[in-house]
Amino acid sequence: MEERWSTDHVLSLAPDQASRKAAGKLAGPAPWSQTGWAGGALWGLCKGSGSTPYRTVVDLGGPASKCSCPSRKFPCKHGLGLLLLWSGGAELATEAEAPEWAAEWLTARRQPARPSKKAAPADPAAARRRAEQRAARVAAGAQELRLRLTDRVRHGLADQGSTDWSEIAARMVDAQAPGLAGRVRHLSETPPQGQLAEYAMLHLLAGAYGRVGELPEPLAATVRTRVGHTTDTAELLAGPTVRDRWLVLGSRTTGPEGGADGQLTTRRIWLRGAKTGRPALLLSFGRPGTAPDLALPAGTVLEAELAYHPGARPLRAVLAHRHGTPEPAPATPPPGLTPAEAAAAYGEALTEDPWLEHWPTTLAAVVPVLTPEGWRLTDGDHSLPIRPAALPDTALWRLAAISAGHPVTLFGEHGHTGFAPVTAWDSAGQAVAIV
Amino acid sequence: MIPWSDLQSTALLGTDRRPLPLDAEDPATALLDLAAIATVRQRAGARPDPAVEIPEPAAPDPRPELPTAASRRLALLLRDRQSSGAAVANLAELLPQWLATARDQGYRATPALVPELLDAARARSELRPDAVTLAGPLGGWLAERNHDWRYVSRTAVQGGQPQTTDQLWHEGLFAERVTHLTRLRRQDPAAARELLRSTWSTERAEDRLLFLDTLQEGLSPADEEFLESALTDRSKNCRAMAAELLSTLPGSALGQRMAERAKAAVRYQDGKLLVTPPAECDAGMQRDGIAPKSPTGRGERAWWLGEVIAATPLALWPQETGCTPAELLALPVKDGWTEDLHEGWARAAVRQGDADWARALLGQVPSSPRPGRQVVQKRQAERTAGAAAKLLAVLPPAERAAWTAGYIAGHGLGEAFQALGACAVPWTPPLSTAVVAALRRTAGSGGYPWSHSGVLGMTERALAPETATAVEELAAEAGADSPWAETFTRLAGTLRFREAMLAELLRPAA
Secondary structure, X not given: OOOXXXXXXXXXXXXXXXXXXXXXXXXXXXXXXEEEEEXXXXXXXXXXXXXXXXXXXXXXXXXXXXXXXXXXXXXXXXXXXXXXXXXXXXXXXXXXXXXXXXXXXXXXXXXXXOXXXXXXXXXXXXXXXXXXXXXXXXXXXXXXXXXXXHHHHHHOOOOOOOOOHHHHHHHXXXXXXXXXXHHHHHHOOOOHHXXXXXXXXXXXXXXXXXXXXXXXHHHHXXXXXXXXXXXXXXXXXXXXXEEEEEEEEEEEEEOOOOOOOOOOEEEEEEEEEOOOOOEEEEEEEEOOOEOOOOOOOOOEXXXXXXXXXXXXXXXXXXXXXXXXXXXXXXXXXXXXXXXXHHHHHHHHHHHHOXXXXXXXXXXXXXXXXXXXXXEEEEOOOEEEEXXXXXXXXXXXXXXXXXXXXXXXXXXXXXXXXXXXXXXXXXXXXXXXXXX | OOOHHHHHHHHHHOOOOOOOOOXXXXXHHHHHHHHHHHHHHHHHOOOOEEOOOOOOOOOOOOOOEOOHHHHHHHHHHHHOOOOOOOOOOOHHHHHHHHHHHHHHOOOEOOHHHHHHXXXXXHHOHHHHHXXXXXXXXXXXXXXXXXXXXXXXXXXXXXXOOOOOOXXXXXXXXXXXXXXXXXXXXXXXXXXXXXXXXXXXHHOOHHHHHHHHHHHHOOOOHHHHHHXXXXXXXXXXXXXXXXXXXXXXXXXXXXXXXXXXXXXXXXXXXXXXXXXXXXXXXXXXXXXXXXXXXXXXXXXXXXHHHHHHHHHOOOXXXXXXXXXXXXXXXXXOEHHHOHHHHHHHHHHHHHXXXXXXXXXXXXXXOOXXXXXXXXXXXXXXXXXXXXXXXXXXXXXXXXXXXXXXXXXXXXXXXXXXXXXXXXXXXXXXXXXXXXXXXHXXXXXXXXXXXXXXXXXXXXXXXXXXXXXXXXXXXXXXXXXXXXXXXXXXXXXXXXXXXXXXXXXXXXXXXX
């Protein structure tokens, strides 16, 4: 039997504030009957306003839920309420067999997801034409960007007046190069002393796309991804997968609190393969009104197959196939590096993907120290700065409290601006989310 | 190889204005190419910085850490999301109870939650002693590094570290000095008094008042001489405080002087009490802390009488008359001084913490409202309730709750607010049952919940969790969608929440 989740974790699944409120009202035992908890699933009947109670079932492995209510939110308030009831420690029948209506959905859900045979394009020639057209449009956009950048360097970066970067970013979106657009938008927020480096890296990327056909394939894939090409998930699932016991090193949700209207929430989940030692990053997005559909708390382990996005330095992946449900990992910190090794590892990653801002890194035995210049992580031989503004103050103090002046194992992202902590392992070897 | 600083300055001014020392078809493209190489080289070749000094770690805390469930609950209470997994009132209201229970169980807070705990107690000073206790040495260690938590070192906690030096007393901020004195008073009352005496003449008047206040704890005849000397203090408030402390000190000379004045003012004759209030407030009375001007708006003689009675040792009256407190209260009083005399006794009972007298005085409170004119009755009831609440505080908790339960049965909830406030939280089952019964009557008689928000707010925090089922029944009785149903449902939710939260703390740590 797995451990119950924390209320915080359950609330993080709520699509919006209103659902949280509504679910809160269903978190007590009053409206529920015939509740059960077995085999990684919860179910129960929830009394609504009508005479027939709603049938609610939650698969903790997703988590995913199904409910007979008409709500279009996902998960609906009944699913959340049931999770809250359970996380609050309510007594649920644990020996029970799931009733037929719940079992049916669970079984169907847990059928190995066979990637649908990718339907061959109706007209291969037309598809190729479309791809070529797009590549040409992106190449034109990249070329235009290079001209804009050199133009700015000719006139001098100090002379900001004449350039409307948001307009150029919009042009990049039109050219179907959202990756370039994002970097251009970022330019306007870069402080003057960092601007030349950003210009140069953008110039390098736009130039690389101009000769993407001549690059070795892994690097070409990296350049395409950076410019904003995305690989279709279905296509990835049809390709090779890596099976492993994936340890969840940490997760971070950014974007509006609970998915405010019209905004996208992004959840990053970092994994490390126990057998292969490979890092992986899963992204899951929440559209307005839905929470990101994937939630894996740090310190759990999941036996699964991942399909990596192509690139010179594969990191981003999709969850292709689960073998079982997430379980708590043994209470020991994962293996980690010294600050010196972490700096070297990032350097090595840059040799394959020069545009990498940071690389997922576990530091073993570092002490967070507040110095007059800000927080630093030290092992007694060297130190790394904590990336300024990477964390709110509360989170930095939380990290200091977990360490209490003793060395801790710390997972985060390390890059040229410093280290951004995500998860710490406390003295008992338990993973604690810092952010 | 052109240095980065040259690339940077050329880029800022523009290659049109400041050429690069190289032969290139397009200087701007060449500059960006070079800058890209330099940037990647810089980033890829970055070395770690030199080590920084690792400060002394926090002292170990041998207490057991909170159980997992309780730790989660604390996070929930601290983050107080309005939508927190239960339909409950206001989680921040439940925090003091949670902290007190966790402290009594001897737990230490989960390290990751200590910063939030210290933040919460920074904003709410009533939480400080418990929060600082739970945070333990780790809290002190963090507070040394974060100015926002400076209060931690100024918070007096039970069983705090023994003070070894009086450095804080001589150099600390006012709040630190009060804390230091309070701690010292707990460990060594005489040393605290002598420390205060050593600097007394140089302290500011408003500081002296609060320092005097710390002597309440552990007051003994050994303090009398010092307090007597404070009766001639420059500050009126200090004089009054010293007099009040002396009047609570059994066998004090001030008590004796007051007893002489009381005997002159009240005589026992033929089963009656004859009252002759003081005719003037002479220098001796003023020195003993009686103000010559009546601040209450009542007549001056009545005021002086009340002050004398309130500062007279209660033991005097049975000695003089041979009557018990209850008999004394039943004696007829001549010339309409009954109320003043009884009120003086009530103040003396509160000051001297005399349970026998408090019991007798509370026995005088009518068990149900007297018929009478509405307005007079209401004011009367409020006064009685206020005085009763003070007297209740003198009684042991169980007796307090029992008396309040009886009072509620007779008077309903409206007037019981102050008495309920004097009862220990959580309320005893009998008191909780009485409150639930009164709620049922109130809801049945057609009132609205919002007219009782004061008492209802208190029930959220104080009603015994065991009454949750009874409250759920009330919700069902109230009829769907009525305001009372909503109120009771939420109250029941809060009770269930408290029940769960206390169970998590009381469960033996696995």
